[in-house]
Amino acid sequence: MSTTLTRGGPATGRTPGAEPSRRRRVVATPGAWLVWGAVGIFLVTLLGVVGSVLVNSFGTQWFDSWMPNGYTLQWYSEAWSEYGLLAVIITTLEVAVAVVALSVILGVPASYVLARQKFPGKKIVYLLFLLPIMMPPITYGIPLATVLYKFHLAGNISGVILANLVPCVPFVIMTMTPFIEQIDPSIEHAARMSGARTWSVFTRILAPLLLPGILASSILVLVRTVGMFELTFLTAGPDSNTLVVALFNSMNAAGIRAQQTVDSMAVIYMSVMMILLVVALRFVNPTQLVSQVKEEQTD
Amino acid sequence: MSTASRPMARVGKPTGPLLRHRLADRGINARLLLLVPGLVFIVMLFVYPFLYGLTLSFQPMDGGGPFDSYRRFFEDSFQSSTIWKTLKLAIPSALFNVLASVPIAYRLRGKFRGKRFLTTVLVIPITLGTVLTAEGLLNFLGPAGWFNRALMSAGVINEPLPLINNYWGVFFSIVISGFPFAFLLILSYLSGIDPSLERAASTLGADWKERFRRITLPLLAPGLATTFCLTFVLAFSVFPSAILVGDPTNTTRVISIAAYQAAIEQYDWSFASAIAMIMGVIEIAVIGLVQLWRSQFYVGSTGGKGA
Amino acid sequence: MxxxxxxxxxxxxxxxxxxxxxxxxxxxxxxxxxxxxxxxxxxxxxxxxxxxxxxxxxxxxxxxxxxxxxxxxxxxxxxxxxxxxxxxxxxxxxxxxxxxxxxxxxxxxxxxxxxxxxxxxxxxxxxxxxxxxxxxxxxxxxxxxxxxxxxxxxxxxxxxxxxxxxxxxxxxxxxxxxxxxxxxxxxxxxxxxxxxxxxxxxxxxxxxxxxxxxxxxxxxxxxxxxxxQPVNWHVADFMGFRNLFPATVVNGGRGVLGDEVVVDVDGLRLVGAAAAPITVGEKAAVGIRPEDLQIIAPNDPGTTAGNVIRAKVSVVEYQGREFAVEVRTATGIRLHLRTPIRLDAGDVVDLRVPAERLLVFPGGNDLPVEEAPLGETASADGRLLREAS
CATH class of the missing domain: 3.40.50.300 (P-loop containing nucleotide triphosphate hydrolases)
Incomplete structure (x- = not known):
């Protein structure tokens, strides 16, 4: 696009990073090799990490060779019955759904206020909502578990839900606030000028406009909750373990059971996450899973 | 025709603004009620437990002075050394994640085929979480794993490298879940910088090194600081992988293990809370230092989308 | 309903x-x-x-x-x-x-x-x-x-x-x-x-x-x-009085609206109409619409009749039926006018404005100070500064 502009300029046309020649030179420069090499190494490692779990879970015996001697599904049935995986998966889904619903109900109204108006103490409120995201779960998880045990709320599913809500409510707020900000306030004003009261403005105008944002942030909360280890670990009782905690427990008790059952459980966990991920990626941009920044659609 | 640059004498009594309006002017109105449920929740389940934990940490379980839990932590080198062990893991790995991300994200910031695929693949380890990553690392990097097997059959090494159940196992685990996180964050910060700024610099005669150093890097610096903080927090609180792929009784007995053992194994909630508070203070100290560094840079619009 | x-x-x-x-x-x-x-x-x-x-x-x-x-x-x-x-x-x-x-x-x-x-x-x-x-x-x-x-x-x-x-x-x-x-x-x-x-x-x-x-x-x-009848120079500015410059009332101001007043602009005497009550000695702002400035021939008898401003053309813009011209007086006041006559930068012209079309507003102190336009030195010689490349 800027070829004619830069070609005449001094010292720009031929440098490796220059835009006009990028398409041609991606393969050619040493910098590009280095970058793609690093990405490649990372991806191979990732593949190895995921692949070895996958292969081991299907293998009969696997000692000093590249691949297992034979393949079987027995580890899956073993893991399924020994760890009571059906119950664990049901608990996991119950926790996830409850956390999503509650965090949307609590978070969206608050994010509306944060997006739309200034008020005294707004910075403090904002910081309060930001802290649970910034702090690592284990820091506030221990005092939180103490309090929940004190009120006999921990050690069962309600404790797991409450603990998981702590980072998720702020997460919904932080993802929804920029989403609401980009909805022109004059649309709400227009509804008011047409005679709509606050309730109608919310149900008829805002709710339909916010739906995509709510959906996106719900899915992100779902992924986070299923993957959240620390908080669930600290507050779960024997009957309220989610999949990730059950996996940790089985790994930590290694030696008692065959490594393969642990791996097959890991594969089940992985499949749950992958299904969620595939669903999530239908609705949200990959970077949103990380950055909470609502990117404009550019591609 | 009337000029009103000078005040006109009004007939009738003056009507001051209503109290409701004056409050609304300062941002206090009925809409703030929407904030209440979320705020009550956070106060009850975040602020209150935190303060409760703080007071608890000053009330040692087996009696003694208010600072006994803290004294116990710092006087026992088995406990206090966890700070250095954690920092020794967290700072290099967070730095590695950020510094490796910058050139890669800079190179890949434009559009290319398969970008969506690449970002999707990078999201996978984030969603898999540390527990599964640990299990995979045990298999992959273990003495009989594919990695050592490949190196040995290539003749690079004779003995398997000890890569798990030690410092490096935990380090790799942090990199596998932390690097994609840092990369995607930095990529979104980079795409938040208006590309025409670089084009403007190139029309003024700057080559790509100068453009990166004098335009992109200063604008990226706040983003780098934030990314470092977030990856540091992730690495600092490393817990499952320190137990599973690390050496949890010795070199990778990180501070969160100490806290966990106090809480879950010894039921000493006072001591556990004290350790949690120490963790919080260290984190805030590191984040504070980084923010101090960040405040020396331009903060504001970077002219582009997002970030 | x-x-x-x-x-x-x-x-x-x-x-x-x-x-x-x-x-x-x-x-x-x-x-x-x-x-x-x-x-x-x-x-x-x-x-x-x-x-x-x-x-x-x-x-x-x-x-x-x-x-x-x-x-x-x-x-x-x-x-x-x-x-x-x-x-x-x-x-x-x-x-x-x-x-x-x-x-x-x-x-x-x-x-x-x-x-x-x-x-x-x-x-x-x-x-x-x-x-x-x-x-x-x-x-x-x-x-x-x-x-x-x-x-x-x-x-x-x-x-x-x-x-x-x-x-x-x-x-x-x-x-x-x-x-x-x-x-x-x-x-x-x-x-x-x-x-x-x-x-x-x-x-x-x-x-x-x-x-x-x-x-x-x-x-x-x-x-x-x-x-x-804009009441002050701010309104006038908005109503198309593009030429606004400071002056001092020297004669005729009896504090009546619509009064004929004489103002002094850097030594030049101009006659205009008071847009608001104004008195002698007061600082004033003079407003003229571009279309009210007429170019007169050098030997026109009007030159001696007063309300004539001599200026040098600095910028000419072609605008279809007519030209928009910017001129500058010897004392550096910049004026805009419209004329069907083709002019070139550097030409010297005499401009006349009818007294009833030259409005005098009270309070010229807050007139914005003119900035030198792009590519021109402030030396008021009307010549474009060429880039030395």
């Missing part, structure tokens, strides 16, 4: 401040039923604030608003029964054109048949029959504008508020919509308050204009009044 119409809407010393800053102060205005009022002023003058206060979207910090004998500034916007057209249209993006128009009718809980009948009528009024089922995002800017207008007028509001409704349209469409809005106003007889920064738009559409500056009313009057 429509809103009771009013015979008079009174704004009494309406003011609005944001923190310490007064965005609007002491606005007194009486709007008669059926009137088309334009609020005119540069950006940040408080005109949109005034409109939002009237709509109820912004609470007042001073004063009150009365609809006949009913005080309405305490009512929320949805209870005032006004219609509003927003600058960016603010159409509901998830509703079709038809449903956008239905919305207000539904909010009033009208029977379904009435809603359908009235929205059909409104769609026809703005010629959007073919587009009624489309979403706003599928429409052009002009069509969106029409939907916004239909949505506002379908409620037959007692007052229609328009916030720079044409500013997002291109020049040609703007002219068309201007006529369209005026026609709609005449046929429906809706009382309208129209905010704009475009003086031409305001002059051509409104029955009365309110000129605002820095949150304060400068002048209220009919288009003709404002055009010929």
């Amino acid at each position: 429509t809103n009771a119409s009013f015979s008079e809407l009174r704004l009494e010393s309406v003011g609005r401040s944001f923190g310490e800053q007064e965005a609007l102060a002491g606005l007194d205005l009486t709007i008669r039923s059926g009137e088309f009022i334009a609020l005119l002023g540069p950006s940040g003058c408080g005109k949109s604030t005034a409109l939002n206060c009237l709509a109820g979207l912004l609470p007042l910090t001073a004063g009150s608003i009365w609809m006949d004998s009913r005080r309405i500034d305490t009512l929320p916007p949805e209870k005032r029964g006004f219609g509003m057209v927003f600058q960016n249209y603010a159409l509901f993006p998830h509703l079709t054109v038809r449903k956008n128009i239905d919305f207000g009718l539904q909010m009033r809980h009208l029977p379904k048949a009435d809603v359908a009948r009235r929205s059909t009528e409104a769609v026809r009024l703005v010629h959007l029959e073919e587009h009624a089922g489309k979403l706003p995002g599928q429409l052009s800017g002009g069509q969106q504008q029409r939907v916004a207008i239909a949505r506002a007028v379908v409620l037959e509001p007692s007052l229609v508020l328009m916030d720079e409704p044409l500013s997002n349209l291109d020049a040609k469409l703007r002219l068309e919509m201007r006529t369209e809005i005026r026609r709609l106003h005449q046929s429906l007889g809706l009382t309208t308050v129209y905010v704009t920064h475009d003086q031409e738009e305001a002059l051509s559409m409104a029955d009365r204009l309110v000129v605002l500056r820095a949150g304060r009313v400068q002048q209220i009057g009919t288009p003709a009044e404002l055009h010929t």
